[in-house]
Amino acid sequence: MEGQPDAEPGAAEQMHNQREAVEDGWMLWQGGQVRNTLHLVSAVAQWILLLACLIYLGIDFLQPSTTQSDKVLWTHIRYTGRSTRGVAMNLTAELGPMQIRNGSIVIPCDGLYLVSLKSFIYLEEEDWLKLTLQGTHKTSSSTLWEQIVQSSDSTVNLTTVLYLFRQDSITLWTNSNANISDLSFSLVLISPLYCNPNSN
Known part of the structure; x- marks a missing residue:
């Protein structure tokens, strides 16, 4: 008890x-x-x-188009080759009216752009790699998108919408050496707010 x-x-x-x-x-x-x-x-x-x-x-x-130009502003790029640490990839247009200067896509109009990127990356020396989509406006640069790749055989996928400004330039960079295979990069203007692609 x-x-x-x-x-x-x-x-x-x-x-x-x-x-x-x-x-x-x-x-x-x-x-x-x-x-x-x-x-x-x-x-x-x-x-x-x-x-x-x-x-x-x-x-x-x-x-029906009511603008000066009946062309949709876009570009499609394919790239296979080596990336070098600290050097922008030397992009060249496969299709589309957008200009590419020194490996950089020149943005012809202010507006919203549909961006699509897909690639296979094979690392050479490092255990990881950072792929960066960089925008340059006059003298300043900013990162628009980046992805860390951590395995030796990786697929990178990006589909997004970005607001870009006329005369900006877009480049792709990696922070280490790698083999880039079947890179497919598309940029399409979907909503122009200011557009006069023929003016300097």
């Missing part, structure tokens, strides 16, 4: 510990669900944005 009061607090403490463990597990599970939901919402938002851009392009193609 004397041992009974001691047993009750022990049982209560054990139930309390079990309840805390269950609550902790529930909180961890909820946190994981929130993260998964955020990832899903982000992915859906990106696909909706891409779909909206493609629909906009389709509508734009179907409407």
Whole structure:
């Protein structure tokens, strides 16, 4: 009879510990669900944005052109070769009316651009590589997008929309030596806000 009061607090403490463990597990599970939901919402938002851009392009193609030029401003680039640390890739246009100077794409108009990039990268010396899409406006440069590649045989994919300014130049850089295979890079003007591609 004397041992009974001691047993009750022990049982209560054990139930309390079990309840805390269950609550902790529930909180961890909820946190994981929130993260998964955020990832899903982000992915859906990106696909909706891409779909909206493609629909906009389709509508734009179907409407009669009222601008000075009937040409859609775009470029498509293919590249296979070696990248050198600290040197921009020497891009050349395969198709499209956009100009390329010294390996850089010259932006002809202010506006929204649909950007698509895909490539296979084989690392040579380093364990990782950073691929950077850089925009240069007059004398200042900024990073528009970058991706870290951490395995010797990796695929890089990018589909996004960027706001770019007339006379900006776009270049691709890597921070180490690598073999670039089947790089496909497309840039399409989808919403011009200021456009006079023939003026200097």
